[in-house]
Amino acid sequence: MAEDVQHPSLAGVELGPLRENLPFLTRALRAYIRAENADFYAALDAEQGEIVVLSVIGLNPGMSQNDLAATLVFKKSAITKLVKDLEARGYLERAKSSSDRRFNALQLSPAGQERYARISDLIAQQNAMFLEPFTEAERAQLFDYLNRLYLHLGHRQLQRTGNPSAIESRDD
Numbered sequence: 001m002a003e004d005v006q007h008p009s010l011a012g013v014e015l016g017p018l019r020e021n022l023p024f025l026t027r028a029l030r031a032y033i034r035a036e037n038a039d040f041y042a043a044l045d046a047e048q049g050e051i052v053v054l055s056v057i058g059l060n061p062g063m064s065q066n067d068l069a070a071t072l073v074f075k076k077s078a079i080t081k082l083v084k085d086l087e088a089r090g091y092l093e094r095a096k097s098s099s100d101r102r103f104n105a106l107q108l109s110p111a112g113q114e115r116y117a118r119i120s121d122l123i124a125q126q127n128a129m130f131l132e133p134f135t136e137a138e139r140a141q142l143f144d145y146l147n148r149l150y151l152h153l154g155h156r157q158l159q160r161t162g163n164p165s166a167i168e169s170r171d172d
Contacts, residue, residue, distance in 0.1 A: 033130070040126055044119065049074065049082050051119055054091065054108065058116040061107040068106065091115055 018024045041048065052072055057063065063071075069079040083106065086092040091112035097103040108116055131139050157163065 036126070036130070040122070044122065046119070047082070047085065049078065050086065051123070053079070053082050053086065054112060054116045054119060055123075057092065057106045058108050058113065058120075062105045065104050065106065086112070 041051075044051070049072075053068065056068060056071055060067075065079050065083055066076065068074075068083075069076045072079070074082075083092060083094065083104070087094060090109055093107050093109050093112075094104040095107070097105060131142075134142060
């Protein structure tokens with residue numbers, strides 16, 4: 001069982017059922033991770049979302065903007081803005097499909113591939129720092145659980161709404 005570590009400013013604060021409340025824990029973890037990421041993004045001169053967009057496209061060349069938005073659980077309008085920005089900066093290339101002119105096949109440019117490789121190394125270093133309290137086996141187990149939850153909630157979203165993205169947008 002994991003060591004019971006107390007946050008110094010929260011000593012004596014009873015969390016009760018919140019210790020097993022997924023929305024509370026993920027919100028708190030996201031706040032801590034965002035604070036850590038501020039320096040990370042600044043050092044890379046990267047925008048929010050840029051890193052995951054480059055990563056997913058780097059691993060899935062030729063994917064559509066719609067599939068990218070659904071995978072990352074981003075609004076389509078946010079993906080459109082990110083893709084346009086990354087294309088203007090020379091990191092992405094879009095190609096129209098000959099069979100469907102609305103479809104943009106996304107791929108990294110050579111500069112985007114270099115940036116993705118550099119970012120990937122830094123992400124691995126950052127993850128190692130985040131996960132210092134865990135053994136390798138615990139890390140593998142943690143990510144197994146998180147990825148199973150990600151897939152489960154994605155399937156529930158699709159079944160519930162017919163929409164693969166949990167982000168609804170009225171302006172897309």
